[in-house]
Amino acid sequence: MRHLKSGRKLNRSASHRHAMFRNMVTSLLLHEHLQTTDAKAKELRRFTDRMITLGKRGTLHARRQALAFVRSRNVVAKLFDDIAPRFRERPGGYTRITKLGSRQGDAAPLSLIELTQRGDRARTEAEKKRERRRRAQEKKDEQAAKASMPVG
Numbered sequence: 237m238r239h240l241k242s243g244r245k246l247n248r249s250a251s252h253r254h255a256m257f258r259n260m261v262t263s264l265l266l267h268e269h270l271q272t273t274d275a276k277a278k279e280l281r282r283f284t285d286r287m288i289t290l291g292k293r294g295t296l297h298a299r300r301q302a303l304a305f306v307r308s309r310n311v312v313a314k315l316f317d318d319i320a321p322r323f324r325e326r327p328g329g330y331t332r333i334t335k336l337g338s339r340q341g342d343a344a345p346l347s348l349i350e351l352t353q354r355g356d357r358a359r360t361e362a363e364k365k366r367e368r369r370r371r372a373q374e375k376k377d378e379q380a381a382k383a384s385m386p387v388g
Contacts, residue, residue: 243279243282244275244278244279246275246276246279256276257279257280257283258305258306258307260272260276260280260283261280261283261284261287261305261306262306262307262308262311264280264284264331264349264350264351265284265287265306265311265314265315265319266308266310266311266314268319268350268351268354269348269349269350269351269354270348270349270350271336271346271347271348271349272346272347272349273339273344273345273346273347274333274335274345274346274347277333277347277348277349278333278347280331280349281331281333281349283305284330284331284349285328285329285330285331287302287305287306287315288315288319288320288323288330290302290315291315291316291319291320291323292320292323292324294316294320299312299316302315302316319351322353323353326352326353329352330351330352330353331349331350331351331352332349332350332351332352332362333347333348333349334347334348334349334350334362334365335347336348336365348362348365350362
């Protein structure tokens with residue numbers, strides 16, 4: 237029976253999975269966005285939200301718990317000094333997952349996971365992607381309109 241065994245296995249051993257998520261959380265907190273597969277993004281959200289919650293606590297014990305998982309002093313300092321204060325009033329839901337489509341090589345479904353309140357950036361990666369899609373659709377519509385016009 238699988239009682240209390242939460243989380244996806246992702247076809248990896250437990251140690252590989254643990255190391256992979258530690259690296260991914262570190263990258264996500266450092267860059268504030270990350271492109272990965274849907275399943276990994278959904279699983280990564282759990283760990284990232286826990287780290288931000290530790291950052292919101294702000295105690296020495298919470299900092300040591302975060303260091304035990306992230307293992308990068310610079311990233312933990314950024315988490316506690318920069319990221320956590322942005323989410324001080326927010327009760328949860330610190331990350332956003334935006335589906336990007338399929339990967340070229342193996343058709344794996346890709347997603348963009350990012351912090352909901354990004355730093356000084358005016359637009360999020362998801363908003364930039366929506367804007368690019370809208371422009372591409374307008375261009376297609378324009379070309380279709382030109383093609384359907386009678387010549388003469």
